[in-house]
Amino acid sequence: MGSRAGADVPKQYLPIAGRAMVAHTLQALGRVPRLAATLVVLSPGDDQFEALAPEFVGQHAWLARCGGATRAETVANGLAELALRGVQANDWVLVHDAVRCLIRPEWVNRLIDACSNDAVGGLLAVPVSDTLKEERDGRVHVTLDRAGKWVAQTPQMFRLTMLRQALAHAGVAVTDEAGAMEAMGHAPKLVAGELENFKPTWPADIALADRLLHNA
Numbered sequence: 672m673g674s675r676a677g678a679d680v681p682k683q684y685l686p687i688a689g690r691a692m693v694a695h696t697l698q699a700l701g702r703v704p705r706l707a708a709t710l711v712v713l714s715p716g717d718d719q720f721e722a723l724a725p726e727f728v729g730q731h732a733w734l735a736r737c738g739g740a741t742r743a744e745t746v747a748n749g750l751a752e753l754a755l756r757g758v759q760a761n762d763w764v765l766v767h768d769a770v771r772c773l774i775r776p777e778w779v780n781r782l783i784d785a786c787s788n789d790a791v792g793g794l795l796a797v798p799v800s801d802t803l804k805e806e807r808d809g810r811v812h813v814t815l816d817r818a819g820k821w822v823a824q825t826p827q828m829f830r831l832t833m834l835r836q837a838l839a840h841a842g843v844a845v846t847d848e849a850g851a852m853e854a855m856g857h858a859p860k861l862v863a864g865e866l867e868n869f870k871p872t873w874p875a876d877i878a879l880a881d882r883l884l885h886n887a
Contacts, residue, residue, distance in 0.1 A: 683769040684723050685877060688884035691723040692871070695772035695884060698726070702776040705783055706765070707731065710756075712749040714738040741843045743851065750835045760832035763787070766848050767826040773867045773883060774826075782828055785862040792829035793860030794849045795868060796821040823847055824864045833857075 683693040693711075700709050710733040713720055717736060720727075727734075733756065737748040746766055753764065765782070767774065778795060786793045799822060803815040827848040829837075834848055841851035849859040871877045 680719070681717075682871070682877075684719055687772060687871075687877065687881045688887075692772040692880075693720070693769045694724045694726065696767070696769055696774060697724055697732075699772075699774045699776055700767065700779065703779045705780065708733050708756075710735060710749055710753060711769070712738050712745050712752070739843075742847070743838055743841065743843045743845045746848060747835065747838045750831060750838070753831060754835075758831055760830070762831050763792070763828055764831050764834060765826040765828045766834075768870055771825055771868055771870050773869070773880060775865075775868075778865060778868060779826060782826055782862050786828045786860055789860050791852065791857045791859055792827075792833075793862050794827035794847075795824040795864035796861045797824065797864050797866060797868075798822075821861055823849060824868050824870075827859070829859070 683696075684691045687695065697709065697711070700706060708731040709727075711720065711724075711727065713734065713736045715736045715738065717738075720734070733752075735749065735752045737752055738745040739748050749766075750764065758764070763783075763786070765779070782793065782795055799817045799820040801817070803817050803820070805812045805815055825847075829848060829852060834852070837851035837855045837857070838845070838848070841854040845851045845854065852859050867883060869876065869880075871880045
Protein backbone atom coordinates (compact mmCIF):
# COMPACT_ATOMS: atom_id res chain seq x y z
CA MET A 672 0.00 0.00 0.00
CA GLY A 673 3.00 2.31 0.23
CA SER A 674 1.99 4.01 3.48
CA ARG A 675 5.42 5.60 3.95
CA ALA A 676 4.89 7.61 0.78
CA GLY A 677 2.31 9.72 2.60
CA ALA A 678 -0.37 9.29 -0.06
CA ASP A 679 -3.95 8.07 0.03
CA VAL A 680 -3.48 5.67 -2.92
CA PRO A 681 -1.14 2.69 -3.31
CA LYS A 682 2.34 3.96 -4.11
CA GLN A 683 2.50 2.27 -7.52
CA TYR A 684 -0.39 4.47 -8.65
CA LEU A 685 1.11 7.80 -7.63
CA PRO A 686 1.53 10.09 -10.65
CA ILE A 687 5.11 10.69 -11.75
CA ALA A 688 5.99 12.63 -14.89
CA GLY A 689 2.33 12.53 -15.94
CA ARG A 690 1.71 8.79 -15.46
CA ALA A 691 1.32 6.28 -12.68
CA MET A 692 4.60 4.80 -11.43
CA VAL A 693 3.61 1.31 -12.55
CA ALA A 694 2.90 2.55 -16.08
CA HIS A 695 6.51 3.74 -16.42
CA THR A 696 7.74 0.40 -15.09
CA LEU A 697 5.67 -1.63 -17.52
CA GLN A 698 6.67 0.55 -20.45
CA ALA A 699 10.34 -0.19 -19.74
CA LEU A 700 9.76 -3.93 -19.33
CA GLY A 701 7.77 -3.94 -22.57
CA ARG A 702 10.91 -2.79 -24.36
CA VAL A 703 12.79 -5.98 -23.46
CA PRO A 704 11.99 -8.42 -26.31
CA ARG A 705 13.63 -11.31 -24.44
CA LEU A 706 10.82 -11.28 -21.88
CA ALA A 707 8.20 -13.72 -23.15
CA ALA A 708 5.46 -12.11 -21.06
CA THR A 709 4.92 -9.83 -18.09
CA LEU A 710 2.57 -10.84 -15.28
CA VAL A 711 1.25 -8.07 -13.03
CA VAL A 712 0.10 -9.42 -9.67
CA LEU A 713 -2.56 -7.24 -8.04
CA SER A 714 -4.49 -7.25 -4.81
CA PRO A 715 -7.81 -9.09 -5.21
CA GLY A 716 -9.64 -5.84 -4.51
CA ASP A 717 -7.65 -3.65 -6.88
CA ASP A 718 -9.95 -1.61 -9.10
CA GLN A 719 -7.51 1.01 -10.38
CA PHE A 720 -4.91 -0.76 -12.50
CA GLU A 721 -6.67 -0.85 -15.87
CA ALA A 722 -7.49 2.86 -15.73
CA LEU A 723 -3.99 3.91 -14.69
CA ALA A 724 -2.00 1.58 -16.96
CA PRO A 725 -4.22 1.49 -20.08
CA GLU A 726 -1.32 0.59 -22.40
CA PHE A 727 -0.75 -2.75 -20.67
CA VAL A 728 -2.68 -4.87 -23.15
CA GLY A 729 -1.97 -7.64 -25.61
CA GLN A 730 -1.03 -11.28 -25.83
CA HIS A 731 2.05 -10.90 -23.61
CA ALA A 732 0.44 -8.66 -20.98
CA TRP A 733 -0.82 -10.92 -18.20
CA LEU A 734 -2.79 -9.89 -15.14
CA ALA A 735 -3.78 -11.78 -12.00
CA ARG A 736 -5.58 -10.51 -8.90
CA CYS A 737 -3.93 -12.96 -6.52
CA GLY A 738 -1.73 -10.72 -4.37
CA GLY A 739 -1.12 -11.72 -0.76
CA ALA A 740 -0.54 -9.98 2.55
CA THR A 741 3.25 -9.91 2.12
CA ARG A 742 5.72 -9.60 -0.72
CA ALA A 743 6.72 -13.24 -0.37
CA GLU A 744 3.12 -14.43 -0.49
CA THR A 745 2.37 -12.23 -3.49
CA VAL A 746 5.39 -13.51 -5.41
CA ALA A 747 4.58 -17.11 -4.52
CA ASN A 748 1.01 -16.66 -5.75
CA GLY A 749 2.30 -15.04 -8.94
CA LEU A 750 4.65 -17.96 -9.58
CA ALA A 751 1.78 -20.38 -9.14
CA GLU A 752 -0.17 -18.36 -11.69
CA LEU A 753 2.73 -18.58 -14.12
CA ALA A 754 2.81 -22.36 -13.74
CA LEU A 755 -0.92 -22.48 -14.53
CA ARG A 756 -0.24 -20.44 -17.67
CA GLY A 757 2.30 -22.97 -18.92
CA VAL A 758 5.61 -21.62 -17.66
CA GLN A 759 7.92 -24.60 -17.21
CA ALA A 760 9.84 -25.64 -14.09
CA ASN A 761 13.26 -24.57 -15.41
CA ASP A 762 12.13 -21.38 -17.12
CA TRP A 763 13.69 -18.18 -15.85
CA VAL A 764 11.44 -15.74 -14.02
CA LEU A 765 12.37 -12.14 -13.22
CA VAL A 766 10.64 -10.54 -10.21
CA HIS A 767 10.50 -6.73 -10.21
CA ASP A 768 9.10 -4.13 -7.83
CA ALA A 769 6.32 -2.22 -9.59
CA VAL A 770 7.48 1.06 -8.06
CA ARG A 771 11.05 0.82 -9.40
CA CYS A 772 9.82 2.96 -12.24
CA LEU A 773 13.27 4.14 -13.38
CA ILE A 774 14.26 0.65 -14.56
CA ARG A 775 15.77 0.61 -18.07
CA PRO A 776 15.71 -2.19 -20.63
CA GLU A 777 19.52 -2.30 -20.81
CA TRP A 778 19.73 -3.03 -17.08
CA VAL A 779 17.26 -5.91 -17.43
CA ASN A 780 19.29 -7.27 -20.33
CA ARG A 781 22.48 -6.96 -18.25
CA LEU A 782 20.92 -9.19 -15.60
CA ILE A 783 19.72 -11.73 -18.16
CA ASP A 784 23.13 -11.86 -19.82
CA ALA A 785 24.88 -12.38 -16.48
CA CYS A 786 22.54 -15.07 -15.16
CA SER A 787 21.25 -17.04 -18.15
CA ASN A 788 24.02 -19.65 -17.83
CA ASP A 789 24.26 -19.54 -14.03
CA ALA A 790 23.25 -22.50 -11.90
CA VAL A 791 21.37 -20.32 -9.38
CA GLY A 792 20.46 -16.93 -10.83
CA GLY A 793 20.99 -13.51 -9.37
CA LEU A 794 19.91 -9.94 -8.85
CA LEU A 795 20.78 -6.38 -9.66
CA ALA A 796 22.52 -4.67 -6.75
CA VAL A 797 24.88 -1.79 -6.00
CA PRO A 798 27.86 -1.76 -3.61
CA VAL A 799 27.41 0.28 -0.44
CA SER A 800 29.51 3.44 -0.61
CA ASP A 801 28.26 5.32 2.47
CA THR A 802 29.40 4.78 6.04
CA LEU A 803 26.92 2.51 7.84
CA LYS A 804 25.77 3.14 11.40
CA GLU A 805 23.81 0.76 13.59
CA GLU A 806 21.30 2.61 15.77
CA ARG A 807 20.20 1.99 19.33
CA ASP A 808 17.66 4.23 21.06
CA GLY A 809 18.15 6.98 18.51
CA ARG A 810 21.94 7.09 18.85
CA VAL A 811 24.84 5.48 17.04
CA HIS A 812 25.56 2.10 18.58
CA VAL A 813 28.37 1.01 16.29
CA THR A 814 29.85 1.76 12.87
CA LEU A 815 29.56 -1.18 10.52
CA ASP A 816 32.16 -2.33 8.03
CA ARG A 817 30.77 -1.53 4.58
CA ALA A 818 33.30 -3.71 2.72
CA GLY A 819 31.59 -6.37 0.68
CA LYS A 820 28.08 -5.05 1.37
CA TRP A 821 25.60 -4.45 -1.43
CA VAL A 822 22.11 -2.91 -1.65
CA ALA A 823 19.70 -5.33 -3.31
CA GLN A 824 17.55 -4.15 -6.21
CA THR A 825 15.22 -5.79 -8.69
CA PRO A 826 14.74 -7.49 -11.05
CA GLN A 827 15.84 -10.70 -9.37
CA MET A 828 16.12 -13.70 -11.69
CA PHE A 829 15.68 -17.35 -10.74
CA ARG A 830 14.19 -20.51 -12.19
CA LEU A 831 10.48 -20.97 -11.55
CA THR A 832 10.41 -24.17 -9.50
CA MET A 833 13.61 -23.44 -7.59
CA LEU A 834 12.21 -20.07 -6.51
CA ARG A 835 8.83 -21.56 -5.57
CA GLN A 836 10.56 -24.11 -3.37
CA ALA A 837 12.76 -21.44 -1.79
CA LEU A 838 9.81 -19.19 -0.94
CA ALA A 839 7.88 -22.09 0.55
CA HIS A 840 10.90 -22.96 2.69
CA ALA A 841 11.72 -19.40 3.79
CA GLY A 842 8.20 -18.35 4.80
CA VAL A 843 6.38 -15.04 4.46
CA ALA A 844 8.88 -12.92 6.41
CA VAL A 845 11.56 -13.01 3.70
CA THR A 846 11.96 -9.58 2.10
CA ASP A 847 13.27 -10.53 -1.32
CA GLU A 848 13.67 -13.54 -3.56
CA ALA A 849 17.44 -13.69 -3.16
CA GLY A 850 16.93 -14.00 0.59
CA ALA A 851 14.68 -16.99 0.04
CA MET A 852 17.28 -18.59 -2.21
CA GLU A 853 19.98 -17.94 0.42
CA ALA A 854 17.83 -19.67 3.06
CA MET A 855 17.91 -22.77 0.83
CA GLY A 856 21.71 -22.69 0.77
CA HIS A 857 22.10 -21.06 -2.64
CA ALA A 858 24.39 -18.11 -3.39
CA PRO A 859 22.71 -15.74 -5.89
CA LYS A 860 24.95 -13.84 -8.26
CA LEU A 861 25.39 -10.09 -7.70
CA VAL A 862 25.07 -8.15 -10.95
CA ALA A 863 26.06 -4.49 -10.89
CA GLY A 864 22.99 -2.28 -11.00
CA GLU A 865 22.61 1.49 -11.13
CA LEU A 866 21.88 4.04 -8.41
CA GLU A 867 18.93 5.34 -10.45
CA ASN A 868 17.17 2.00 -10.04
CA PHE A 869 16.05 2.92 -6.53
CA LYS A 870 12.67 2.15 -4.96
CA PRO A 871 10.82 5.41 -4.21
CA THR A 872 9.62 5.07 -0.63
CA TRP A 873 9.42 8.49 1.00
CA PRO A 874 7.95 11.72 -0.43
CA ALA A 875 11.46 13.03 -1.20
CA ASP A 876 12.28 9.84 -3.14
CA ILE A 877 9.13 10.21 -5.18
CA ALA A 878 9.96 13.84 -5.99
CA LEU A 879 13.43 12.77 -7.13
CA ALA A 880 12.01 10.03 -9.36
CA ASP A 881 9.63 12.58 -10.86
CA ARG A 882 12.51 14.92 -11.72
CA LEU A 883 14.59 12.12 -13.23
CA LEU A 884 11.73 10.89 -15.42
CA HIS A 885 10.91 14.42 -16.53
CA ASN A 886 14.53 14.82 -17.65
CA ALA A 887 14.85 11.38 -19.24
